Amino acid sequence: MRAANRIDMTDVFSSEEMKLRTPWSKSFQVSPYTHLRMSFGSQIHFLNPATELYDSIDNTLIPCEGGLRNKANGDMRMELLRNIISITHAKGYRLSWRIEGADQVEPKAVEYSEADRETAVRNAKEDLYGHLKEQHTTETQQKAREAMAEDLADELLRVGSRAVYPGIFPGTDLTCVLSGTSFKDQFVFETRESVRPVTFSFDCEGLYLKEDERGLSLVNEADETVYILPAPFCTESKAGKEQQPVRYTIQYGQEKEEETEEKETAEKAEEEKKAQEVEEEAKTANKHASFRLTYTLPDAWLETAVFPVTLDPAVVTYNAQCAIQDAWTCSREPDTVHPGSWSNIARLTRNSGNWGNCNCFYRFDND
Numbered sequence: 333m334r335a336a337n338r339i340d341m342t343d344v345f346s347s348e349e350m351k352l353r354t355p356w357s358k359s360f361q362v363s364p365y366t367h368l369r370m371s372f373g374s375q376i377h378f379l380n381p382a383t384e385l386y387d388s389i390d391n392t393l394i395p396c397e398g399g400l401r402n403k404a405n406g407d408m409r410m411e412l413l414r415n416i417i418s419i420t421h422a423k424g425y426r427l428s429w430r431i432e433g434a435d436q437v438e439p440k441a442v443e444y445s446e447a448d449r450e451t452a453v454r455n456a457k458e459d460l461y462g463h464l465k466e467q468h469t470t471e472t473q474q475k476a477r478e479a480m481a482e483d484l485a486d487e488l489l490r491v492g493s494r495a496v497y498p499g500i501f502p503g504t505d506l507t508c509v510l511s512g513t514s515f516k517d518q519f520v521f522e523t524r525e526s527v528r529p530v531t532f533s534f535d536c537e538g539l540y541l542k543e544d545e546r547g548l549s550l551v552n553e554a555d556e557t558v559y560i561l562p563a564p565f566c567t568e569s570k571a572g573k574e575q576q577p578v579r580y581t582i583q584y585g586q587e588k589e590e591e592t593e594e595k596e597t598a599e600k601a602e603e604e605k606k607a608q609e610v611e612e613e614a615k616t617a618n619k620h621a622s623f624r625l626t627y628t629l630p631d632a633w634l635e636t637a638v639f640p641v642t643l644d645p646a647v648v649t650y651n652a653q654c655a656i657q658d659a660w661t662c663s664r665e666p667d668t669v670h671p672g673s674w675s676n677i678a679r680l681t682r683n684s685g686n687w688g689n690c691n692c693f694y695r696f697d698n699d
Contacts, residue, residue, distance in 0.1 A: 347480070353377050353386035355407075360480070362460055370459060374512030376491050378406035378422070391493040391510040393441040400439050400495055408513040408649055412439040412495050417508070419515060421649060425539055425558050427550065432531040432624075434500045439508065442494040452485035460484065502526060514648040522640045530643060531626040541582070541623055548582075548625075564645040566629050568637040576633050578643060583624040663689040 349367075352359035355375045360368045377386035390404040399413035409420040414436050418428035460481055469477070497506040500519075503526030507518045521527045539550040539558055548561040565575040627643060634641070 348484075350385065355379075355386065358484075360460060362477075368460065368463075372488075372512075374491065374514055375407065376488070376512060380406065388487050388490070389512060390490045391512075392490050393439075393493045393495055393510075400441055402493065402510060403490075405513070408515075410510055410515060412508055414438055415497075415500075417515075417517070419559070419647060419649075421558055423558070425536065425550075425552070427534065427536040427539070427559055427647065429532045429534045431500065431506070432533055434497075434506075437497050437500055439495040439497050442496060444489055449485065449489065452489050453482055456481040456485040456488070501528065504528075514646065516644065516646040519643040520640050521643070524634060524637075524639065527629055527634060527641070529626050529628045531624055532645075533622075533624050535622050558649070560648050561625075562646050562648070564627050564643065566633070566641055566643050568641045569639065575644075576630060579628050579630065581626045581628075583626070584622075661691050 347361055349359040349361060352369075355377050356373075357369055357371045358376070360370070362368050376389055378389055379385075380387045387404070387406070389407075391402040391410070393400040393412070394403050396411065399411065401412070402408075402410045407422045411418045411420075415434050416428060416430045418426060420426045457477070461477060492509065492511045494510075495508045497508070500506040503522045505520045507520065509516045509518065519530060536550055536559075539552055542549050542551050542557075547563040549557045550559040550561075551557050564578040564580060566578050567575050627645060629641070629643060
């Protein structure tokens with residue numbers, strides 16, 4: 333009887349299976365009998381048309397003429413310049429905006445710290461090998477595992493990046509965060525006196541603004557969503573405080589201004605109908621979307637807020653919106669549902685002393 337092939341347990345089984353990559357996942361062989369698939373809440377790969385394989389997103393910010401740009405992301409090119417920010421979609425759609433009345437300051441890239449990297453490596457080791465039972469490993473195997481965990485940690489750190497526009501308004505900094513194919517800018521108001529309405533002037537050729545249950549989106553002529561602008565919110569510095577919705581207004585030149593507050597009277601409903609007609613006419617007349625978007629923090633909330641406070645608008649590509657949606661609850665605030673973040677909130681359960689017992693909830697929108 334022919335003997336079966338034996339697996340040499342001293343072989344090194346620590347490698348990523350590159351051909352099994354998807355935009356949101358990685359696959360690894362971590363032991364002779366174990367394959368591991370990891371899914372992420374933000375996009376980590378983009379398709380390289382030359383090789384037809386997925387390359388790693390590298391959103392590291394590097395110098396360019398007039399500011400900074402991300403290094404390698406085939407699905408989203410970002411440029412952070414003096415008081416103008418732009419995103420170029422993989423299909424060529426460019427969305428740019430400037431902040432009205434802002435000081436002309438250059439963005440400064442924020443490097444992640446050594447402590448950030450140590451945490452990332454520790455988490456990568458846990459994610460890759462924490463599920464395996466204790467077993468004897470050779471020195472070669474251990475080194476291979478260490479190397480793969482470090483490579484994974486560095487790769488995931490490069491998926492995100494951060495920059496700051498210091499003093500963009502008096503007493504106010506603007507922090508910009510890239511994560512996968514998502515972008516978030518966060519205004520930090522240091523004092524009550526520094527708070528002001530913030531107006532963005534948007535420009536995007538070939539796209540039109542649309543409002544639905546998800547918030548605002550930019551669609552092309554085929555009504556395909558290209559960019560999404562989720563509903564903005566504000567928060568105060570005190571830990572555990574819930575997010576507050578922020579009122580916004582939209583203005584198309586001098587023709588239309590639409591408020592997000594509910595219109596209850598028949599007169600306001602008629603005004604909305606007329607405004608919609610004006611918008612449709614503007615779309616027909618122009619192959620180009622230009623509009624102003626103003627965010628206003630609620631006065632009543634500001635009176636009792638603990639400063640500094642933040643204003644959080646965001647822009648994401650449509651593909652990023654289709655990843656993992658998450659949220660969490662904790663026993664310390666049992667009546668509050670906290671929205672998830674781009675980080676892996678499952679790790680909250682490992683260090684939940686400040687929150688009590690925590691539960692995480694996920695919704696997977698992709699196959």
